[in-house]
Amino acid sequence: MxxxxxxxxxxxxxxxxxxxxxxxxxxxxxxxxxxxxxxxxxxxxxxxxxxxxxxxxxxxxxxxxxxxxxxxxxxxxxMGFVVGDEEVAPERTATVQHRGWLTGPPTRVVRPLFGRVAWTVYGLAAAFCVTVFALRPDLFPGPADAMVLPDAGLSLVVLVPLAFLLVGVHELWHWFAARALGLRSRFGVDRRLYFLVFETDLSQLWSVPRRARYGPQLAGLAIDLVLLAVFLSVELVWPGVWLVPGLVFAVVSTTLWQCMIFLRTDLYGVFVTATGCRDLWRVKTLLLRQAFGRLDASGTAELAAADPRDVRIGTWFRWLWLAGVAVGLAYFAVFYLPLLHTTATWTVAGLTTGTGTRFWWTLLGSTLLYLPFVSVTVLAVRERLSRR
Incomplete structure (x- = not known):
């Protein structure tokens, strides 16, 4: 032939x-x-x-x-796109890739959750939440709302698992939205700075037109706002219901987190889709190194070959990312540092002056509360040291 x-x-x-x-x-x-x-x-x-x-x-x-x-x-x-070239390994583009696909629900089952009626409901929920906070700023939560019980440790032992459950629902909606398009996605656990987070790999969104990508990217925030609207409604109708202020705090804190596009959150994905960027995160890193005189020859060549759109957007996005580090620290100081201080005070008091049941309860509660944060911190330090 x-x-x-x-x-x-x-x-x-x-x-x-x-x-x-x-x-x-x-x-x-x-x-x-x-x-x-x-x-x-x-x-x-x-x-x-x-x-x-x-x-x-x-x-x-x-x-x-x-x-x-x-x-x-x-x-x-x-690139491994030709049959018979199976030995070419695909490049890992997300933390949860290459761990095996999760079998999702049938497309026909979840598609109604992301139809025109559903998105109307999501939009109304968002408008309702904004209106409530505008008219009733006293309902905007603070760290004190996380203290749902007189005992600080018990409050967080109750609330933290529920907060993780809410995050799980958030990721579940990403998954359902991807399945509604006939795509497959997978779950995993990752970290962002000093936070432990769930993650859904939506890499397959690149296989559908740009307009179709927004639904799965915004699905998590959509269900968050529906849940927030429900919790706020309860606060408006039945003020003082136990646990509800803590749930509002959990949803609001995670929703604000998702607005931080400099941490590759949901809105970062929306931003990349809207601007048509290809590899903005990498280009941003190269441009920062260039700005501080730390770009080597290979980085210079990589930047020269980058998509012009990425370079154009990255020219200012790099500074947004740099400022975002400070914003992330401020977010931590406002929403989480008071909780850590309260918990630390509770822990020290229980372990140093507590006797009998109080001592053992404090030890158990402290372990449950601090172990995830300590584990993520240790992993972050080990990863940084391994790069040297």
Whole structure:
């Protein structure tokens, strides 16, 4: 068989127009790359079973000049997009990738949760929450609201698991929204600065058009606002109900957290989608190194090859990220430092002056409260030391 008559068998790739480029990728491996439109023509032709000669003819017609299809196929092969190249490992782009897929609910079951009616409900819930806080600022929570019981330790032992449960519901809605599009996603646990967080891998969103990506990215915040609206309604109708102020504090603190785009939160994903960036986080890092004179030769070459849009946005996003470190510390000081101080005072008093039951309860409660935070801190320090 001549080279011109040869066919190349690709994996089940997706080809999605995205601005001036085309995104091609392997959803199963969560590996995607942006190419010029002619690259999309080549991939579609190969997926349709056309020969290299036929593909080259179509590509030339699209580009208006000869296209080196063989070189492009070699690139596809290097990325593991060609069948028979299984030894090429996909690049890890999310913490929870390569841990095995979770089987999600059928698409038809979860699709109504993200239809037009559902998003109307989510929007009304958001408007309700904003209105309540505007008219009743006294309902805006503070750390004191987390003390749902007279005993500080017992309050947090009760509230912390419920707060993690709320975060789990948040991630569950991301998962459901992805399933509503027919995509698969997976759960994992990660950290952001000094916080332990749940995470849902939404890498497969690159396989759908840009407009369809917003739903899964905003789904977590949507259900958060519905829950917040329910809790605020209870506070308005039945003031003083036990535990509800603590739940409002938990939801508001996590919602504000998700607004910090400089920490790669939900709104960071929305921001990247809206701006059409490809690898903004990496470009931001390179630009910061350049600004402080710490960019080496390889980094300079990488930055020169970066998408112009990423460079344009990254030029100011790098400073937003730098300022965001201070904002994150301020957030910690406002929402969590008072709780840590209260808990530390409770712990010291219980362990130094407590006797009998109080001592053992303080020891148990302190272990339950501090272990996650200490574990994340130790992991962060070990990771930083390993980079040296």
């Amino acid at each position: 001549s080279v011109e008559a040869r066919r190349v068998t690709l994996r089940q790739l997706t080809v999605v127009p995205d601005g001036d480029d085309v995104l091609i990728g392997d959803p199963e491996r969560a590996t995607f790359v942006a190419v010029p439109p002619v690259g999309g023509v080549v991939v579609r032709a190969l997926l349709a079973g056309r020969t290299l000669a036929e593909t080259a003819e179509l590509a030339e017609r699209e580009a208006g000049q000869p296209v080196d299809v063989d070189a492009f196929v070699q690139t596809l092969t290097a």
